[in-house]
Amino acid sequence: MKAGVLSLILAPVLFLPISAMAAEPTTAPPTPNVAQLKSNKHVAEVFLKSLGQGKLETGLITDDMGYWSRKYGTNTKEVIAQRLAMWPDCFVNGVEMQIQSETAEDNRVSIEATGKSQLKNGTPYNDAYHFLFIFRDGKISQVHEYNDTQLGSETVTKTACVPPHKESSSAAK
Numbered sequence: 720m721k722a723g724v725l726s727l728i729l730a731p732v733l734f735l736p737i738s739a740m741a742a743e744p745t746t747a748p749p750t751p752n753v754a755q756l757k758s759n760k761h762v763a764e765v766f767l768k769s770l771g772q773g774k775l776e777t778g779l780i781t782d783d784m785g786y787w788s789r790k791y792g793t794n795t796k797e798v799i800a801q802r803l804a805m806w807p808d809c810f811v812n813g814v815e816m817q818i819q820s821e822t823a824e825d826n827r828v829s830i831e832a833t834g835k836s837q838l839k840n841g842t843p844y845n846d847a848y849h850f851l852f853i854f855r856d857g858k859i860s861q862v863h864e865y866n867d868t869q870l871g872s873e874t875v876t877k878t879a880c881v882p883p884h885k886e887s888s889s890a891a892k
Contacts, residue, residue: 771814772814779859831849847867848865
């Protein structure tokens with residue numbers, strides 16, 4: 720093939736705008752419903768504050784809500800309510816949750832928080848957390864909690880306020 724023929728074949732492609740050469744047309748992501756994102760953030764904040772006081776706000780969660788933590792795997796709201804019922808015997812004034820950062824996108828709210836508390840035996844229990852809340856129909860359907868499991872084992876679990884760790888097939892390895 721001669722150079723002149725090749726340039727005639729490539730010339731139309733060389734002068735196309737980059738966007739015209741894309742394999743697939745791109746579309747803008749859907750605009751999030753700002754009011755829903757704000758509502759989800761508020762619900763997550765209220766849930767977290769009530770959790771720190773040992774209360775499970777059932778009006779904020781779905782009937783089938785799952786609560787996952789690294790130490791205990793996935794639990795139902797009934798199991799979480801049983802564990803929270805032990806908190807008055809464990810903590811002087813619950814766990815004061817301070818939100819450090821918060822992000823909402825789609826059906827998720829991510830919160831980084833610190834918890835400050837004192838156990839009834841006088842031991843301080845101050846931990847850092849990351850919570851991922853997943854929403855369905857304006858209510859929390861899943862919670863994923865990340866924290867320092869060693870700190871919890873060395874303080875809270877030793878007081879018999881929280882059941883010892885059991886291996887769970889849903890716990891992360």
